[in-house]
Amino acid sequence: MTFLQFALNNVKRNARSYTAYLLSSSFSVMIFFSFAMFIFHPDIKEGYIVQTAQSGMLVAEYIIFFFSFFFIFYSISTFLKMRNKEFGILMIHGMSKRQLNGLIFTENVLIGLFSIMIGMGVGLIFGKLFFMLSGYVMGIPSLSMYLPWKAMILTILAFMIMFVIVSFTTVFFVKTSEVIGLLKGNQKPKPEPKSSLPLSLLATVLIGAGYYISSIATMRTVAIFMIPVAILVIAGTFFLFSQLSVYVLKMLKKNTALYYKRTNMITLSALVYRMKDNARMFFGVTIVTTVAFCAVGTVVSFTGTKKSEVTNSFPFAFQLTEYNAKGQSVEFEKDLAKEKVSYKKVETHTKLLPITGTSKKQGGFIKESAYNKAARALGYDTIDVNSGEAVWIKSSYEAAMNIQTPKSISTTKGQTFVMSTAVDKSVYSHNISVSYSNYVIPDSDFARLTTDHIAYITGYLVSDWEQTTSLNEEKFREKGKVELISRAEVFHMVKQMYSIMLFIGLFIGVVFYLSSVSFLYFRLFSDIEGDRKFYDAISKIGLTDQEIKKISSFQIGLLFFVPFIAAAIHTAVAYTALQEFFETSILGPSLLVIGCFFAVHTLYFLIIRSRYMSQLRGLSPFPK
Structure with a gap:
């Protein structure tokens, strides 16, 4: 077996962990490639609307690329932590540090190649549909399909450079100096999670200050307040999950009437560790989901109120x-x-x-x-x-x-x-x-x-x-x-402009949202071995299958819906500032966007929960 075949087999054996990462990366590649096909299309003619669409898609290309970089970087570092025990075994059998780094680099590049091929392949298959949709949105004839060699070169170069840089960087996350530490994997004893009251209060102050400034923003000041509010809310969200949530759970543990009721002792004790371990993940998912909500919600709100805005600005038909x-x-x-x-x-x-x-x-x-x-x-x-x-x-x-x-x-x-x-x-x-x-x-x-x-x-x-x-x-x-x-002319132009914004913003929002739920998927299945041992232990002290299922479902639900709820609240506050741009209420479009995301999120939660419980039952001997 060659070294390349060994790396390829490792990717196949870890297919369960790589699936969501591969699909999310492929989707990002597909959207990037589709936008590039439009930008380089030979039939694109001069015109304000078309040029605006090209400029919007070019901006979207930058956003997708830079966000994909951080998404891939986080995903790969998560996978490496999951495989510490595997790396320890390989080093015991004689693999050198240089060979291990080469193996990690090769695996990541292979995943990158698969993502690029899948993304571009799907982009080519649905290219005509993409051109039909974009033509319909902009009110121009449907563009013909062509061989997008410029778009292919740009996509391949951009994402291969990205995967190579990330792959080269992430090898340093594997600490190979202590083999015993690698063999222990993620099962090292964890100290009691600690939280700080001052930092917990700081989380409340920062988020409260950000919300207050948003509520008093006007059209003249919203651009000035935007960056300070974002900094306050982002910092407050970090301390919310890393400090305040842990502090509140530890206070609940001191409530003996609640703590000793039914299975609350097990649930709360596990939640303290899970919240502390997942604080950074919760923080990242919340921020990414908020961006997705705001991106889609903003353009939907503008689109939903365009007729009334035009009517108010242009009272006469002519x-x-x-x-x-x-x-x-x-x-x-x-x-x-x-x-x-x-x-x-x-x-x-x-x-x-x-x-x-x-x-x-x-x-x-x-x-x-x-x-x-x-x-x-x-x-x-x-x-x-x-x-x-x-x-x-x-x-x-x-x-x-x-x-x-x-x-x-x-x-x-x-x-x-x-x-x-x-x-x-x-x-x-x-x-x-x-x-x-x-x-x-x-x-x-x-x-x-x-x-x-x-x-x-x-x-x-x-x-x-x-x-x-x-x-x-x-x-x-x-x-x-x-x-x-x-x-009518103004309305037609405004409708086209907002439709382009919705078309581009929707794709960007979907990319961000899929990445955020992929983070949740990675974290959930990276902990499955530890969860299996945990449920094995509590099943031996007499907990029934139904009680274990209830505890597990609650923890998975927490993992999925706590960041979602936090993001929804952040978005709702952002919409209050956005309302300054409209003469009519944007409550309806805002609720529609969050409601649609909630429906999709709930469906995704039910699917992942079912798959997780199925795999947990297959790995664990607790009563079926």
Whole structure:
């Protein structure tokens, strides 16, 4: 038998442990390869939406690659700890340290090759389906299948370099200086888990502080608070599992009424050790699962509220703005008639003047009667303005950024208006880059304003506006002279953008989630030999099969659902800060995302629990 054959046989013999790791790695390779196939596709044409999709997939490539590196690094180090006894036996039979390191390196590279081949193979098989889905999401014709040699080279090089680096690094995790330590494996006597009250309290303080800052975040501050909150919550989560959980369990053990009830003595005593041993794993799974929840939940929330957001930002189905001259509205209405589009129009005009007292150098002034006419047509509240006062009509961007209302504004011709109030809902659409803000003033004050710059605005109300995308005519868009804003066109573009975000975010979220549940799988089956001895011992002191099954199920459930619940709470708090970006509630989409993950997680738990109990029964002689 050659050294390579020996390494290959070792991989086969450890197939049970490697299965979840191999599948998770293969899935990461498949997603990376599929995105690469899209990025390098020869039929990709120029276009804002397609270029955005390519950029999004490129960012996803980086995220998947770097996360896969840490996932593989953790997984391999876990496997090596499981095989300490095996390595000790090999060294007793004459294997040198160099040969052992070579064996570990070869095995890991073989697993990497299998993952790459499986991932790319599945990616090629389902490549056409991926192109159909991506084309449907972006509203472009389905891309044809091709030989993706550039994507193949990129995937092979990226993941082979990753596996080689990780394989070379992880050989140092095996301490071969003491063979007796390797032979004992993971069955060394464990000291009584210790916990610190100050560190336990610190966990509560850190998480509480992170939650509080999230709750007071606004759209202007959320970007500033994001990193500090993440640091606080991550640090607090680490101490939550490594200190606070152990401290609480040890306090429960002191409650004799609870501790001596039925099998609680065994359950609580085992939980103290299990929580301490799995603290880092719980911490890692919680953080990874939180990222998965937030990635999917964010894009689902944006997608679910896109129509209401567009409707609020663009109150009219069409808005035609003519600068300094009228006439184009008649031509546009002829086109509406040709398409048999029924409409109701609202006309007004805005006087543009240079102003001071605000960050904008120019202001658009609308008379009160014209504004109220448009407001009544849209179902908005009307306003009442006194002489010498003005009402600031905030754009959706200005309202979202919570820009402070100025006390007064003045025109360059000496006319001053005291700002009475501000209205968050504008009756007209305004681009973020527009150089002026709008103000409503009394009709008498409006008549006294003199300027050569006038914007004539015609708003069109259309009931079935989503079907009017064919009227997005470029002839009504001439910079500085005429501007046409179509709500249907904007909505179609926004829908495409959010669909791309959902498409990419969903895959990233799934990669993160599969990795997190793989961590749980690794940990559960790495402890199966110790669990077998534990259940053998307690079965001899009289515990029934049903009691052992109950204890085992509770501990497995704890392993699966404690990180999930912690991640769900972290995500719920993150959604409170995310709500600042929306005018409508995102509670529904948020609950949908967490509920779907919970259903999948429960199903996975039942499958793994059944498999674990089956293998435990096969290994252990306790009553069946």
